[in-house]
Amino acid sequence: MSRRSRRNSGRVTLDDVARHVGVSKITISRALRQPDKVSAPLKTKIEHAIELLGYIPNRQAGSLASARSHAIALIVPSLSNGVFSEVLRGVDEVFQQSGYQVLLGHSGYSIHEEERLVNTYLSYGVEGFIVSSGQHTERTLALLKRSGLPVVEMMGIPKAPLDMAVGLDxxxxxxxxxxxxxxxxxxxxxxxxxxxxxxxxxxxxxxxxxxxxxxxxxxxxxxxxxxxxxxxxxxxxxxxxxxxxxxxxxxxxxxxxxxxxxxxxxxxxxxxxxxxxxxxxxxxxxxxxxxxxxxxxxTPRRPIGERAAQLLLKRLNAEPVEARVVDLGFTLALRDSTSIERA
Structure with missing residues (x-):
């Protein structure tokens, strides 16, 4: 597979691992399926190459390497919090007519669970990510950067966004x-x-x-x-x-x-x-x-979801993105609970 096709699919392949180790693709495949059939030194070398390159097995068994999943991953910290339910509605409205399926993941406010979800979704060949966090583990950062996939971080405005970001300060x-x-x-x-x-x-x-x-x-x-x-x-x-x-x-x-x-x-x-x-x-x-x-x-919760989905969809359709970081701001609602009319 060419470097261009690997970048477009967002996946490091067995060929890449085999070239790095200096063995055949069949040997790498055998080591993954039957690790007891290869020597300990070779197994260690293969494991190091997999970690270094960020190889993730493709769980879409039987599909062509170039096949598209038409799926994007959306990872939120809570499914019960009303804030994120409104964000979800915004994302869903944009993707309903796009031909893409939204795969929803729940991190429970844990960056380590987010890492596990990112790894899992990459193995299913998703084509992009929307994550509601600006903080990630080092491995999550490495996985997303190596994948070459478009990523939108939403809710906040990270100082150093991975790719694109939508939210408020x-x-x-x-x-x-x-x-x-x-x-x-x-x-x-x-x-x-x-x-x-x-x-x-x-x-x-x-x-x-x-x-x-x-x-x-x-x-x-x-x-x-x-x-x-x-x-x-x-x-x-x-x-x-x-x-x-x-x-x-x-x-x-x-x-x-x-x-x-x-x-x-x-x-x-x-x-x-x-x-x-x-x-x-x-x-x-x-x-x-x-x-x-x-x-x-x-806070503009639903608009954040909508704009995040729109940015990701533009990238998926190879359309230009005018601004990679979008601050949708906030408004103050000063109501009766803070009136200064005190006795």
Missing amino acids: HEAAGHAITSALIELGYRNIGFGGARMDFRAQERLNGWRRALREHGLDDTACLTTFSPSTYHLGGALLNDIVGRFPATEAIFFCNDDLAAGALFECQRQGLRVPTDMAVAGFNGMDITDVVSPRLTTVV
């Missing part, structure tokens, strides 16, 4: 909502975070930068790697207030936590925002139906 968003709270007159502003993946960490960094720019204290911060729940939002509210009693407003890294904190305030008889102001992140539906309505950062 989470650090800037965290800075913007915190700055808005400061402009409303709040000075003792806390932060509550869960999951604390790199996006949540960037929101935390934005909160901290805004406070420091105004000479305000940034110690009222509690985070956990536990999944976000309404119950956890209430617990974080109680812990922050218990440790930092001067806290008058809290920015939570997502709307689930913020809603849970609001419910906990109501359970305790705390007036929002008179006794405590609450802000969230993402702009989920719940923020506009609770009372008082929650202040939040509204």
Whole structure:
């Protein structure tokens, strides 16, 4: 197979491994199928070549090497999080009429599970990837780079994108909502975070930068790697207030936590925002139906999915891509939960 065809198929072949080792393709195939039939030194040499070249066995048994799968892999960290369900709808709408099948993978916020999924999907001959992460293991980076396939990283704006990226600047968003709270007159502003993946960490960094720019204290911060729940939002509210009693407003890294904190305030008889102001992140539906309505950062979740799919489809169709990195931004929804009208 020519180098050009290998790049287009996104696959290192047995021929490539055989040439590197200096044996026949049949010998490599035998070593993979019946490793006990080859000598230990040769087996070690073959294993080293496979790891070095990034060879992945083709599980499409019986298909021609040049056959196209017409499948793309979409890897998200959660299937239950409403944020990603909207992203999925955006991706699916674009690919429905394209002739491509979307293979969905769930990483559970683990870069190591993402690595396993990437390796598996490559073995099935997918033609491109959409991944909702800007952080990857070294092996994932190597696998994707060696494959030569188009890749779109979505949700954030990585400093060094693998190929293409669509999302928003989470650090800037965290800075913007915190700055808005400061402009409303709040000075003792806390932060509550869960999951604390790199996006949540960037929101935390934005909160901290805004406070420091105004000479305000940034110690009222509690985070956990536990999944976000309404119950956890209430617990974080109680812990922050218990440790930092001067806290008058809290920015939570997502709307689930913020809603849970609001419910906990109501359970305790705390007036929002008179006794405590609450802000969230993402702009989920719940923020506009609770009372008082929650202040939040509204993120373009569905448009992110749509744009990511459009970029990948352009590359698959050999069409020019005007911008490899697309920042779709965010908007602030300043609502009743952060009104400055306090007693």
